[in-house]
Amino acid sequence: MCECSKVHLFEVEFKLEGMTVVPTHKNCGFALDEKQADKFQKELVKSWGFEEEED
Numbered sequence: 001m002c003e004c005s006k007v008h009l010f011e012v013e014f015k016l017e018g019m020t021v022v023p024t025h026k027n028c029g030f031a032l033d034e035k036q037a038d039k040f041q042k043e044l045v046k047s048w049g050f051e052e053e054e055d
């Protein structure tokens with residue numbers, strides 16, 4: 001599990017494991033924890049130009 005204090009989106013690689021995407025920190029090679037993963041998935045979606053829809 002990645003324990004780096006600062007991780008930037010451009011350092012994150014989204015690896016496909018089976019049917020799930022695992023955000024992995026390129027610098028250390030470890031998968032991000034759930035909280036970080038969630039954050040970066042949101043940032044990734046934003047970088048694609050989509051905003052999350054809210055009910």
Ligand SMILES: [Zn+2]
Pocket residue numbers: 002003004007025027028029030
């Ligand atoms: Zn790391």
